[in-house]
Amino acid sequence: MNANTEDRDGLRAFAETARHAIAACQKLTLRERAARLAADGLLGILAAEEAGGLGLDAGFAVPAMEAAGAGLLGFPLLETLLLAAALGQDPSANTIVFGEKIATIAWSGTADHTGGVLHGTVGRAPLAREADLVLVATANGAALVALDGPGVTVTHAIGLDIDAPECEITLDGAAPVATIGPEALAHLREEALVLWAAAIQGSADACLALAVEHTGTREQFGRQLVTFQVLRHALARQKLAVEHIRATLTRYAALAAAGAPEARLARHTAFAVATRFGAAAVESALQLHGGMGFTWDLPLHRHLRRIRAWEAQGDNVGLHRGLASDLLRANA
Amino acid sequence: MSTETNTLPPGLEGEAYRAHVRSWLATNVPAGFLADRPGHRTPGLEDCRAWEAAMHRGGLAGITWPVEYGGHGLSLREHLIANQEIGRLALPESVNSLGKELAGPIILAIGTEEQKQRYLRPLLEMREIWCQGFSEPNAGSDLAGLRTRAVRDGAIWRVTGRKIWTSGSPNARRCLLLARTGPLEDRHKGLALFAMSMDLPGVSVHPIRQLDGKDSFAEVLMDNVEIPAEDALGSPDEGWGSAVRVLSIERATNRMYRAWRFENELAHLVQACRADATLNRALESGLWHRRLAETVVDIELIKAHVEPVVEALVQGEAIGDRGSLMKLHWSEAHQRFAALALELLEQAPPGAAPEVAAARQRFNDIYMRGRAETIYAGTTEIQLGIIGDRILKLPRGR
Ligand SMILES: Cc1cc2nc3c(=O)[nH]c(=O)nc-3n(C[C@H](O)[C@H](O)[C@H](O)COP(=O)(O)OP(=O)(O)OC[C@H]3O[C@@H](n4cnc5c(N)ncnc54)[C@H](O)[C@@H]3O)c2cc1C
Numbered sequence: 001m002n003a004n005t006e007d008r009d010g011l012r013a014f015a016e017t018a019r020h021a022i023a024a025c026q027k028l029t030l031r032e033r034a035a036r037l038a039a040d041g042l043l044g045i046l047a048a049e050e051a052g053g054l055g056l057d058a059g060f061a062v063p064a065m066e067a068a069g070a071g072l073l074g075f076p077l078l079e080t081l082l083l084a085a086a087l088g089q090d091p092s093a094n095t096i097v098f099g100e101k102i103a104t105i106a107w108s109g110t111a112d113h114t115g116g117v118l119h120g121t122v123g124r125a126p127l128a129r130e131a132d133l134v135l136v137a138t139a140n141g142a143a144l145v146a147l148d149g150p151g152v153t154v155t156h157a158i159g160l161d162i163d164a165p166e167c168e169i170t171l172d173g174a175a176p177v178a179t180i181g182p183e184a185l186a187h188l189r190e191e192a193l194v195l196w197a198a199a200i201q202g203s204a205d206a207c208l209a210l211a212v213e214h215t216g217t218r219e220q221f222g223r224q225l226v227t228f229q230v231l232r233h234a235l236a237r238q239k240l241a242v243e244h245i246r247a248t249l250t251r252y253a254a255l256a257a258a259g260a261p262e263a264r265l266a267r268h269t270a271f272a273v274a275t276r277f278g279a280a281a282v283e284s285a286l287q288l289h290g291g292m293g294f295t296w297d298l299p300l301h302r303h304l305r306r307i308r309a310w311e312a313q314g315d316n317v318g319l320h321r322g323l324a325s326d327l328l329r330a331n332a
Numbered sequence: 333m334s335t336e337t338n339t340l341p342p343g344l345e346g347e348a349y350r351a352h353v354r355s356w357l358a359t360n361v362p363a364g365f366l367a368d369r370p371g372h373r374t375p376g377l378e379d380c381r382a383w384e385a386a387m388h389r390g391g392l393a394g395i396t397w398p399v400e401y402g403g404h405g406l407s408l409r410e411h412l413i414a415n416q417e418i419g420r421l422a423l424p425e426s427v428n429s430l431g432k433e434l435a436g437p438i439i440l441a442i443g444t445e446e447q448k449q450r451y452l453r454p455l456l457e458m459r460e461i462w463c464q465g466f467s468e469p470n471a472g473s474d475l476a477g478l479r480t481r482a483v484r485d486g487a488i489w490r491v492t493g494r495k496i497w498t499s500g501s502p503n504a505r506r507c508l509l510l511a512r513t514g515p516l517e518d519r520h521k522g523l524a525l526f527a528m529s530m531d532l533p534g535v536s537v538h539p540i541r542q543l544d545g546k547d548s549f550a551e552v553l554m555d556n557v558e559i560p561a562e563d564a565l566g567s568p569d570e571g572w573g574s575a576v577r578v579l580s581i582e583r584a585t586n587r588m589y590r591a592w593r594f595e596n597e598l599a600h601l602v603q604a605c606r607a608d609a610t611l612n613r614a615l616e617s618g619l620w621h622r623r624l625a626e627t628v629v630d631i632e633l634i635k636a637h638v639e640p641v642v643e644a645l646v647q648g649e650a651i652g653d654r655g656s657l658m659k660l661h662w663s664e665a666h667q668r669f670a671a672l673a674l675e676l677l678e679q680a681p682p683g684a685a686p687e688v689a690a691a692r693q694r695f696n697d698i699y700m701r702g703r704a705e706t707i708y709a710g711t712t713e714i715q716l717g718i719i720g721d722r723i724l725k726l727p728r729g730r
Contacts, residue, residue, distance in 0.1 A: 216727055223729055226727055227728060227729035232720035232721075233713070233716040236715075236716040236719035236720040236724065237716065239723060240661070240719060243657050244633055244657075244661065247636040250640055251632075254640075265632060266636070269633060272625070272626070320626070323625035323629065326628075327628055331599050331602035
């Protein structure tokens with residue numbers, strides 16, 4: 001099923017449900033969040049129907065991811081959505097969709113998978129210290145590992161995100177509970193780009209709203225700050241950033257729905273635009289708060305932290321390297 | 333009074349139309365026209381005039397206009413398709429884009445039946461080149477401060493004033509002129525739009541040399557010019573609304589081929605580097621990869637803004653202020669790219685291949701002419717103001 005115009009109402013309903021659920025999550029523990037999001041059907045948007053999911057395409061997860069970005073959701077929602085879909089009819093998919101098990105993904109590093117066991121260190125796994133399962137890349141696909149099993153050590157990694165802190169995982173003879181093939185892993189990584197872009201859009205839009213609010217209420221030099229043109233222009237550029245991300249996501253959805261070959265480039269564009277313009281927008285929103293912007297209590301730094309974490313998880317540098325080599329190859 | 337024959341096969345739409353455009357361009361582009369091919373010569377005005385008239389006959393101009401005015405009666409989707417295909421080739425810019433893309437649409441929107449009959453076909457057939465007389469020495473960004481005065485006098489309007497930066501006016505037969513019919517204090521009210529003939533007594537054109545050494549724009553003086561009343565477009569106080577419409581077209585849909593031409597420029601840059609050992613080696617350096625990749629992204633982002641606008645317009649929506657978002661991006665992205673092209677090609681050693689020399693010529697021009705892109709059609713600062721005021725609706729203070 002594709003996210004075409006007929007489904008607009010459906011998308012709007014998803015967005016509404018997601019916003020409510022994510023707002024409610026703020027006061028809950030991670031386990032309770034899993035249960036709450038599952039109860040609202042948000043964890044299985046992409047999962048197969050046989051696994052208790054809705055079997056929809058990534059376009060339908062965009063509103064939920066936007067809401068997750070805007071609401072600073074501390075839950076591996078993107079990982080859950082993609083993993084539940086990638087696992088197909090494996091029994092573990094079911095437990096993830098129903099929020100019984102919390103799953104995450106180690107976005108960087110590759111483990112050695114020989115003789116039925118895994119060895120090596122992988123990283124950039126959000127919330128792995130509290131999760132039950134982690135997907136780890138291997139030479140030929142990826143393996144799902146129980147985080148409380150033997151041969152698994154999880155350590156806190158140096159990272160920016162405080163709402164979904166990144167962890168490193170050392171594997172020393174751990175046995176996988178399930179595996180997925182290289183195509184499924186590649187597909188998952190590709191779809192992740194769209195979902196990160198959506199989350200960044202939500203974040204940037206939320207920060208813009210904060211900056212509009214702050215500059216509209218704070219007075220200096222006897223005027224509301226927002227009446228200074230230089231600040232209006234900064235806000236306009238933040239708006240431009242949000243609209244850039246929205247436009248690329250919309251174009252991606254249309255091309256994907258049409259099964260067009262350009263969809264891949266459109267997906268990479270959405271991620272590249274989201275990281276480039278989204279991060280700049282949030283930095284600018286922070287700047288417009290002055291000293292207030294530098295405080296722990298204001299959520300601006302949390303948005304900025306996660307955008308930078310997502311940028312790394314999605315390998316923005318490698319993505320740009322790929323775009324350049326595609327260009328050079330096309331004009332060899 | 334059709335003097336031309338239409339060679340567009342009837343009933344073509346969508347991809348069938350694209351196939352027609354492709355094969356038409358493949359057989360009809362004159363030798364030397366393409367800036368990324370060997371033997372390129374910058375075509376002169378008459379060459380461009382003949383070429384654009386042929387494009388119209390072939391169904392590549394006036395695409396969406398009604399058949400009775402010389403158009404081809406297709407949708408904006410076909411307009412986009414033609415622009416994509418035109419963009420893929422390094423063709424010269426239209427010498428009558430103001431006529432075809434700004435004057436035409438506004439005449440179709442507010443002109444009388446008789447005016448549509450009178451202006452549209454000559455424009456498509458390239459017998460009449462148009463210019464746009466909005467800006468004045470004291471009314472640039474603050475367009476509503478314009479002073480050129482139009483006073484009704486029986487069957488004519490008497491017009492006196494000065495326009496400046498009027499692109500293409502040295503070759504133009506008609507001017508889409510914005511003039512004041514009411515008092516200056518009325519600002520946005522009391523402005524009227526005219527289709528002024530440039531041949532009328534009292535009209536004089538004084539070319540201004542541009543930074544690229546060309547005399548493309550000029551100062552247009554009007555000294556007691558008698559414009560026949562039938563050349564007034566819309567009602568005398570509709571001028572501002574119409575002008576805003578012209579500007580929104582200029583920002584959003586004018587030169588819709590931009591993203592695809594930009595892609596052609598990027599491919600040309602890489603291919604030119606391939607022709608020289610030093611530049612080819614430079615391409616292997618990661619230093620350039622990030623910027624080349626960001627250029628690809630910038631181009632895709634233009635497409636992401638253009639394609640939905642076409643669909644929205646096909647669905648009957650107005651362009652509104654989204655043109656400001658698009659214009660900001662394409663103008664700045666193109667300038668970023670031009671700077672990259674310049675820096676990359678500057679590494680060519682002396683005596684580099686002719687392909688490199690040709691590319692340097694093209695990209696030097698693009699870089700210098702690109703300065704105008706953040707100035708015309710409303711400067712960057714004005715677009716940011718529009719986004720703040722009209723899209724974000726920021727409070728203006730007490
Ligand atoms: C190549 C070229 C072709 C052109 N062709 C045409 C044409 O065919 N027809 C036509 O009518 N016009 C044409 N123009 C004119 C163009 O529309 C004007 O130059 C433009 O609107 C800016 O006006 P200005 O030159 O008076 O600059 P100004 O308005 O004097 O602006 C000077 C600087 O001040 C900034 N500025 C002005 N007001 C504000 C403000 N309120 N807040 C912040 N910054 C501000 C501007 O952004 C700019 O950077 C052309 C211009 C160029 C460069």
